[in-house]
Amino acid sequence: MKLGIILETKEFEKAWNGFRFANTALKNGHEVQVFLMGEAVECENLTHEKFDVAGQIKVYSEAGGEILACGTCLKSRNLDGTDVCPISTMVDCLEMVVWADKVVTF
Template sequence: MGEAVECEGLTHEKYDVDEQLKAFVEAGGVLLACGTCLKSRKLEDDTSCPISTMFDCVNMVVWADKTVTF
């Protein structure tokens, strides 16, 4: 299960992940979080990173020229 769902709120002096996520979304980027990964960590979706399904992921890959996963 991916640990990327835990990245919201992470800050570091050199690598401010939370700020980068906000900048990405403000620039029109779309974030999707694996529902299973969120539920296994007892996390909930929010407005910046809603729960996605496998159907959502397949549609994103078909639609996008490039995708980034981690």
């Protein structure tokens, strides 16, 4: 199955669960794309003693998972895209939704 995940929060536990879900889906043979928008574009460096979002993102990225980050949301925070979270557009988000069999939001 093709799963699209839209993550809109940098709340530690919710973002952590979103990437745990993405990692579980990849490990079970599904194709996964994650689109970060709003405050979620700040997730790449989120660490917490219980909810290591950055660690889950690293696992996801190393497993070949694709992450896209809203360029408008990055720019509004004076952030740049990275190798792990490249700058993307709403067109990219739309294309992910069209591509996916199911879309989940966190």
